[in-house]
Amino acid sequence: MENNVNxxxxxxxxxxxxxxxxRSWDREKNIxxxxxxxxxxxxxxxxxxADSLEDKFYYSEAKIxxxxxxxxxxxxxxxxxxxxxxxxxxxxxxxxDVTVTNSLNGELNVEYY
Amino acid sequence: MPLHLxxxxxxxxxxxxxxxxxxxxxxxxxxxxxxNENTIPGTLSERGCAFCGAKLVIxxxxxxxxxxxxxxxxxxxxxxxxxxxxxDNDNFQLKNxxxxxxxxxxxxxxxEKQLRDSILEAFKAMPDIKRMFVYTTCATALIGDDPKAxxxxxxxxxxxxDIFVVECAGFAGVSQSKGxxxxxxGWINEKVGTVEPEITSEYTVNLIGDYNIQGDAYVLHxxxxxxxxxxxxxxxxxxxxxxxRSMHRAQVSVVNCARSAGYLANELNKRYGIPRLxxxxxxxxxxxxxxxxxxxxxxxxxxxEALIAEQMDLYKEKMDWYKERLKGKKVAIWxxxxxxWHWTKALEDDLxxxxxxxxxxxxxxxxxxxxxxxxxxxxxYIDDANExxxxxxxxxxxxxxxxxxPRVGDLIKKVHLPYVNGHAYHNGPYMxxxxxxxxxxDIYNAVNSxxxxxxxxxxxxxxxxxxSES
Numbered sequence: 001m002e003n004n005v006n007x008x009x010x011x012x013x014x015x016x017x018x019x020x021x022x023r024s025w026d027r028e029k030n031i032x033x034x035x036x037x038x039x040x041x042x043x044x045x046x047x048x049x050a051d052s053l054e055d056k057f058y059y060s061e062a063k064i065x066x067x068x069x070x071x072x073x074x075x076x077x078x079x080x081x082x083x084x085x086x087x088x089x090x091x092x093x094x095x096x097d098v099t100v101t102n103s104l105n106g107e108l109n110v111e112y113y
Numbered sequence: 114m115p116l117h118l119x120x121x122x123x124x125x126x127x128x129x130x131x132x133x134x135x136x137x138x139x140x141x142x143x144x145x146x147x148x149n150e151n152t153i154p155g156t157l158s159e160r161g162c163a164f165c166g167a168k169l170v171i172x173x174x175x176x177x178x179x180x181x182x183x184x185x186x187x188x189x190x191x192x193x194x195x196x197x198x199x200x201d202n203d204n205f206q207l208k209n210x211x212x213x214x215x216x217x218x219x220x221x222x223x224x225e226k227q228l229r230d231s232i233l234e235a236f237k238a239m240p241d242i243k244r245m246f247v248y249t250t251c252a253t254a255l256i257g258d259d260p261k262a263x264x265x266x267x268x269x270x271x272x273x274x275d276i277f278v279v280e281c282a283g284f285a286g287v288s289q290s291k292g293x294x295x296x297x298x299g300w301i302n303e304k305v306g307t308v309e310p311e312i313t314s315e316y317t318v319n320l321i322g323d324y325n326i327q328g329d330a331y332v333l334h335x336x337x338x339x340x341x342x343x344x345x346x347x348x349x350x351x352x353x354x355x356x357x358r359s360m361h362r363a364q365v366s367v368v369n370c371a372r373s374a375g376y377l378a379n380e381l382n383k384r385y386g387i388p389r390l391x392x393x394x395x396x397x398x399x400x401x402x403x404x405x406x407x408x409x410x411x412x413x414x415x416x417x418e419a420l421i422a423e424q425m426d427l428y429k430e431k432m433d434w435y436k437e438r439l440k441g442k443k444v445a446i447w448x449x450x451x452x453x454w455h456w457t458k459a460l461e462d463d464l465x466x467x468x469x470x471x472x473x474x475x476x477x478x479x480x481x482x483x484x485x486x487x488x489x490x491x492x493x494y495i496d497d498a499n500e501x502x503x504x505x506x507x508x509x510x511x512x513x514x515x516x517x518x519p520r521v522g523d524l525i526k527k528v529h530l531p532y533v534n535g536h537a538y539h540n541g542p543y544m545x546x547x548x549x550x551x552x553x554x555d556i557y558n559a560v561n562s563x564x565x566x567x568x569x570x571x572x573x574x575x576x577x578x579x580x581s582e583s
Binding site (some may be wrong): 014017018020021023026053054056057060061063067097099102103104105106113 | 140141142144145149298364365371375376379380386387388389390391392393402405406407409410411458477478479482483486487
């Protein structure tokens, strides 16, 4: 499990810009919105997000992540629902830790953009 | 390895907090270079000024807008000729420069009359143009001119013109980044939402942070046209003033340069509920990914895959040809900020090159979080690098080619290394599939040109030897 979490975390850190939006609240929203959608697609092969513009944003980012996971991280094929859930939740926690909670970025909590 | 003090910085040890070498196993919670801070006295910065960030980078790109620079004429010169952002209306914005040409008497007695006269003169000389940006500069900010009041009076007097005032003197911030910010926030506060666009497609986007450098926008626009997606506004590549006033009507903001225009994208999200979709539009693989994201957003995946297949047919073989010849070459990227993280993996994944050093003039810590996460272990990451540090870095990493601007490029030439213009490009466009091939070609030409080796030959010494031997 630890290796799986690290591999997925590394893939996300190297590739996606949504984890590094300007402020902590943007990052938190993106990490939760996109990775929850990733989890659902991996488990059910579809998304229950509604049709709002914000939902479409989460879904389009999530689809890219899912495709990359399926292409690069073969361990995903061997995981059941519980395994997917645990992996994604642990990656979410790690991303929150690195990009929000313990980030050294001094602008993250500046009120105005 | 932690933050790093270069040999040349021994007398300014504060620079250590701005220089980092990535070590295995480290993450960005351990070390992150300081950035967007005042330049340290004693360091010869390569930064531009805040006014330059507003005028040269963003505002000056608009194709139907007079760019009135309220200050000494030199401020206009330095922001006029160095960027190559064409337009499809015969390059109006590149062919003209406007200045109030402030002189000593205007500084002593005030420059508002001079500004009013200049605005009226410009509109009279160009009767088809009805839009204007007015910029303050250091001189006019210091004497307390009120350009907004002048602009309001002229708008009332003429009746059919619209003027946007950017109050961002050169000294307003630590670098050009402040100019980006002031222009972004001023624009959303005063102009977005004041024009209703004609909507011609059920799919609409804003492109944000593309400045049509050597035709980048033309490449991107051709993709969106093929996909049947309407670009409400491109902020500001090949755009009109009024298009950018109508950005509130797009369904999503597709953001390339998050540094210079992320503020606007954030505010469009907060105020109008338009989500911000950040993409990389440089790089072969990145472009495909960017288009796929947009495709999923609108449910147009089939059209996107057809477009990508078409572009692969046109350009993949060429890209592979360059990759075969460039793999393993070492490259340094010394540009403004975002191109570091846009380019580092693109050059590695698409061309097999190794990025060994990166330097940002005006990036914030957000940019360093991105680039360190994407960049190599062992690579050097510097904020606001100075000239002597560049020499140190070249000695340490020995790059085969450097991406940078003409000023630092001349420094590179002194040590007989090739550089490619990373700001305005050598022979662009560089965006999209076509642009990635152009970029690869320029790198290939730079790396393989014999000129730097010939320049290093000491002809005088050789001549003396020949003469003494004969």
